[in-house]
Amino acid sequence: MNNKVIDVEGIIINVKNYGDTSKIIDILTKEYGIIGVMAKGCKSLKSNLRSVTDKLTYATFTIYFKKDKLSILSEASVINNFSNIKKDIEKISYASFLIDLTNQVYKQCEDNSLYDLLISSLIKINNNFNPLIITNIIELKYLEYLGVMPNLNGCSICGSKNVVTLSSDKGGYLCMKCHTNEPIVSDKAIKLVRMYTLVDINKIDKLDIKKDVVYEVNNFIDDYYDRYTGLYLKSKAFLKNIISVKK
Numbered sequence: 123m124n125n126k127v128i129d130v131e132g133i134i135i136n137v138k139n140y141g142d143t144s145k146i147i148d149i150l151t152k153e154y155g156i157i158g159v160m161a162k163g164c165k166s167l168k169s170n171l172r173s174v175t176d177k178l179t180y181a182t183f184t185i186y187f188k189k190d191k192l193s194i195l196s197e198a199s200v201i202n203n204f205s206n207i208k209k210d211i212e213k214i215s216y217a218s219f220l221i222d223l224t225n226q227v228y229k230q231c232e233d234n235s236l237y238d239l240l241i242s243s244l245i246k247i248n249n250n251f252n253p254l255i256i257t258n259i260i261e262l263k264y265l266e267y268l269g270v271m272p273n274l275n276g277c278s279i280c281g282s283k284n285v286v287t288l289s290s291d292k293g294g295y296l297c298m299k300c301h302t303n304e305p306i307v308s309d310k311a312i313k314l315v316r317m318y319t320l321v322d323i324n325k326i327d328k329l330d331i332k333k334d335v336v337y338e339v340n341n342f343i344d345d346y347y348d349r350y351t352g353l354y355l356k357s358k359a360f361l362k363n364i365i366s367v368k369k
């Protein structure tokens with residue numbers, strides 16, 4: 123792309139202050155990946171950019187795109203202002219983590235399909251679906267992009283279909299024969315992990331899953347991320363605190 127004005131759908135994933143009145147913003151766009159833009163004067167009271175230059179702003183952005191330089195944001199028209207997320211500190215924490223995670227995963231794979239996954243998950247959280255389940259679904263799907271999917275077709279060690287538990291240490295499902303001292307999770311948790319990798323987030327219309335089972339799956343995913351992804355996100359540490367208080 124050469125220098126030109128573009129209208130592009132995107133979401134703000136990172137914001138840095140620049141001087142007293144401006145910001146430098148990273149926008150994950152639907153079509154062009156991450157674009158860095160300068161929002162000149164956006165912190166001044168009369169700026170038309172004042173309300174559309176925070177993390178989580180999901181909009182159609184009009185950008186003066188400059189090849190190999192910082193582009194300039196000229197205006198933005200909000201698509202969904204995620205008002206339910208913004209009024210709930212817990213939902214904000216989930217959204218913030220999903221944005222940070224998407225940013226990191228995008229940097230590793232530069233795959234534009236991450237954009238749709240992120241937007242779909244934020245819409246579901248804004249529509250009051252259980253944010254932990256939605257987050258776990260995204261985390262599992264992203265493992266594919268990171269190239270470290272757990273083995274969920276059969277036992278991770280011998281391939282047997284007679285699966286009895288999940289083990290992040292062994293890399294996924296585990297059968298009775300290969301099982302040593304790993305805790306046994308419920309059958310529902312075993313099935314859910316696989317279902318999470320396959321489900322189309324846009325098509326979810328209810329999530330009726332027992333709390334204990336949700337946490338079994340979450341524990342597996344957290345432990346798996348710690349072992350295999352090399353990602354450390356402050357927003358995840360913050361989220362873990364919130365989850366441990368609620369358990």
Ligand SMILES: [Zn+2]
Pocket residue numbers: 277278279280281282296297298299300301
């Ligand atoms: Zn086995």
